[in-house]
Amino acid sequence: MIKAHKVIRSALGAGRWFPANRTELAGSIQGYIEEAFVPEVAGPIVAAIAPHAGYLYSGQVAGYTYRAILDSLTEHGAPETVVVLGFSHKGEGQGVALMDGTTFVTPLGESSMDTEAATLLIAADPRLRPDYRPHMGEHSLENQIPFIQTVLPGASLVMALIASRDSATLDALAKALNSLARKKKILVIASSDMLHDSSYEKVRKTDQATLRKVVAMDTTGVMHDWDYSQQVFCGIGPVVTAMKYAQLRGVEKGTLLRYRNSGDDFPESRGQWVVGYGAVAFSV
Numbered sequence: 058m059i060k061a062h063k064v065i066r067s068a069l070g071a072g073r074w075f076p077a078n079r080t081e082l083a084g085s086i087q088g089y090i091e092e093a094f095v096p097e098v099a100g101p102i103v104a105a106i107a108p109h110a111g112y113l114y115s116g117q118v119a120g121y122t123y124r125a126i127l128d129s130l131t132e133h134g135a136p137e138t139v140v141v142l143g144f145s146h147k148g149e150g151q152g153v154a155l156m157d158g159t160t161f162v163t164p165l166g167e168s169s170m171d172t173e174a175a176t177l178l179i180a181a182d183p184r185l186r187p188d189y190r191p192h193m194g195e196h197s198l199e200n201q202i203p204f205i206q207t208v209l210p211g212a213s214l215v216m217a218l219i220a221s222r223d224s225a226t227l228d229a230l231a232k233a234l235n236s237l238a239r240k241k242k243i244l245v246i247a248s249s250d251m252l253h254d255s256s257y258e259k260v261r262k263t264d265q266a267t268l269r270k271v272v273a274m275d276t277t278g279v280m281h282d283w284d285y286s287q288q289v290f291c292g293i294g295p296v297v298t299a300m301k302y303a304q305l306r307g308v309e310k311g312t313l314l315r316y317r318n319s320g321d322d323f324p325e326s327r328g329q330w331v332v333g334y335g336a337v338a339f340s341v
């Protein structure tokens with residue numbers, strides 16, 4: 058069971074991945090969102106993909122994800138709970154580790170963690186368990202939280218790290234999320250960057266091909282293209298789970314909101330280290 062007594066967790070990467078100063082952080086996020094001009098997304102957004110690198114590199118693209126979510130609120134309302142799916146860059150743990158705790162703190166303030174929703178997910182499958190240890194020092198989840206606090210300040214959080222890439226685990230989590238969606242109004246955010254490589258052209262071409270499959274809801278194709286030497290998404294588990302969940306909710310096609318890579322904004326990185334960033338929304 059997720060702990061019921063007050064347990065406060067904090068964004069340990071503040072000051073490294075995003076500004077530790079409240080005013081600076083709020084201004085950066087507001088700027089990313091205001092500068093994002095997203096295509097029309099028909100219907101309520103049930104899931105989305107957002108990158109999680111340092112805001113200097115991926116914040117602009119992440120702004121498109123959260124601008125699309127913001128734009129949908131007037132017509133479709135806000136979710137009660139945001140479930141953020143990430144992965145451990147250190148490769149720690151097995152199955153799916155849900156962060157325990159009651160409160161998560163960033164420089165923007167506190168957000169409640171939905172212990173009821175987390176407990177329902179844990180009860181759905183033994184591969185889902187409460188475990189804070191893999192979350193310590195991991196940025197793939199916490200980098201999403203200031204954006205969520207800005208766009209959805211009243212939403213509670215569930216933070217899940219996916220350590221396994223096997224289809225059975227991803228299917229089990231997608232089904233558990235679908236069951237949770239019958240009890241609560243939720244939004245699922247998959248946190249992932251795209252291909253990392255020294256070649257700008259390879260990153261651009263590979264990412265474009267990957268995003269075509271994501272938009273077409275081709276989970277099999279996305280999984281088939283992934284291996285350790287070519288990680289089309291570093292967070293392949295979160296992305297495929299979000300896609301599978303969206304399919305269970307009736308999504309037939311995703312909407313590409315924005316794509317850029319670090320070589321676009323920092324040409325000096327070409328030939329050294331280039332990382333792709335994609336923003337996608339899944340709506341019904």
